[in-house]
Amino acid sequence: xxxxxxxxxxxxxxxxxxxxxxxxxxxxxxxxxxxxxxxxxxxxxxxxxxxxxxxxxxxxxxxxxxxxxxxxxxxxxxxxxxxxxxxxxxxxxxxxxxxxxxxxxxxxxxxxxxxxxxxxxxxxxxxxxxxxxxxxxxxxxxxxxxxxxxxxxxxxxxxxxxxxxxxxxxxxxxxxxxxxxxxxxxxxxxxxxxxxxxxxxxxxxxxxxxxxxxxxxxxxxxxxxxxxxxxxxxxxxxxxxxxxxxxxxxxxxxxxxxxxxxxxxxxxxxxxxxxxxxxxxxxxxxxxxxxxxxxxxxxxxxxxxxxxxxxxxxxxxxxxxxxxxxxxxxxxxxxxxxxxxxxxxxxx
Ligand SMILES: [Zn+2]
Numbered sequence: 001x002x003x004x005x006x007x008x009x010x011x012x013x014x015x016x017x018x019x020x021x022x023x024x025x026x027x028x029x030x031x032x033x034x035x036x037x038x039x040x041x042x043x044x045x046x047x048x049x050x051x052x053x054x055x056x057x058x059x060x061x062x063x064x065x066x067x068x069x070x071x072x073x074x075x076x077x078x079x080x081x082x083x084x085x086x087x088x089x090x091x092x093x094x095x096x097x098x099x100x101x102x103x104x105x106x107x108x109x110x111x112x113x114x115x116x117x118x119x120x121x122x123x124x125x126x127x128x129x130x131x132x133x134x135x136x137x138x139x140x141x142x143x144x145x146x147x148x149x150x151x152x153x154x155x156x157x158x159x160x161x162x163x164x165x166x167x168x169x170x171x172x173x174x175x176x177x178x179x180x181x182x183x184x185x186x187x188x189x190x191x192x193x194x195x196x197x198x199x200x201x202x203x204x205x206x207x208x209x210x211x212x213x214x215x216x217x218x219x220x221x222x223x224x225x226x227x228x229x230x231x232x233x234x235x236x237x238x239x240x241x242x243x244x245x246x247x248x249x250x251x252x253x254x255x256x257x258x259x260x261x262x263x264x265x266x267x268x269x270x271x272x273x274x275x276x277x278x279x280x281x282x283x284x285x286x287x288x289x290x291x292x293x294x295x296x297x298x299x300x301x302x303x304x305x306x307x308x309x310x311x312x313x314x315x316x317x318x319x320x321x322x323x324x325x326x327x328x329x330x331x332x333x334x335x336x337x338x339x340x341x342x343x344x345x346x347x348x
Contacts, residue, residue: 023275025274026275027272027274028273029113031286032114032115034316036290037291038078038111039055039056040288040290043058045227045232046232047234047279049123051123051278052278053123053279054079054112054126055281055285058298059084065092065101065300066101067104067135071146071323071326072310074320077104078108078109078110078112079108080126080227082224083107083126084298086182090176097176098172099134100136102135103130104128107125112285113278114272117320118325127221128222129222130173130177134169139308149324150218150327153218159253171195174188174210175206177222179206185211185221185236188210188213189215192212192217193249194253197245208239208242212252214256
């Protein structure tokens with residue numbers, strides 16, 4: 001081997017090593033966060049809600065008869081086909097009970113995985129955020145879907161639901177959501193849980209799935225269980241039985257939502273997830289060829305429905321990073337404050 005080719009070989013080897021090395025060190029959110037389309041594979045979920053990915057995800061169409069999707073720049077309309085179908089079905093059930101259509105926030109990225117902004121969960125295509133604000137009586141433009149803010153259901157600076165805003169249709173939306181057998185958890189602000197505990201009569205079994213958690217007064221979070229056939233999916237602990245309208249709810253008002261007595265120590269910075277933190281299957285899912293966008297988009301059941309024409313921009317990290325939060329203002333209300341709790345806090 002000539003001196004020159006030896007040098008060339010060394011350069012190539014070093015280059016390859018560095019390339020793979022930097023790929024391995026790249027935060028997984030950058031790898032997953034810039035994928036425009038799902039992996040052309042059978043729908044399958046791997047890992048846990050906060051550490052995993054999804055193959056063969058499908059998109060919820062931008063519009064359906066009873067829904068509109070929001071914050072389109074984030075490209076998070078993707079989920080396991082079972083979840084996408086549930087969102088469609090829920091939009092019909094809620095409409096019948098007076099909810100003027102569902103505004104759909106983040107579901108998952110096309111291949112799931114960690115995200116560039118927000119959420120620790122939503123990585124499997126089994127979680128979705130649905131606004132606690134009904135659809136307006138018109139189809140929104142792309143810009144309106146980027147900029148419209150959700151309205152909190154809480155009374156300003158309080159831990160209670162604003163009764164001038166809360167309607168029976170809100171309750172029925174959550175009732176129908178909880179009654180899908182695949183749905184395992186619905187996360188809401190403790191004030192919303194309290195409102196349901198105080199007002200729901202008759203069948204109260206469904207309240208078991210409605211779990212109090214910080215935030216979640218602009219939207220609620222709907223989570224389904226591991227789909228059959230996804231053997232690599234790790235289930236969350238069962239919610240057991242009981243309505244949860246008990247001491248565990250009081251804890252939120254007595255401890256969980258209260259400002260801490262002592263100033264909280266600075267939060268430790270979490271290490272960014274890299275590809276090797278996720279199940280092995282996620283590496284193959286990242287590398288798999290793209291699905292065809294038309295085939296990977298859920299077909300709305302009402303074939304006569306004509307959706308407005310919306311042109312989507314190219315998927316980019318910058319547009320995700322610049323997208324506006326759904327909350328009306330950046331000024332945190334009392335209840336937005338995430339408080340490090342000294343006592344064991346309940347799992348969502
Ligand atoms: Zn969520």
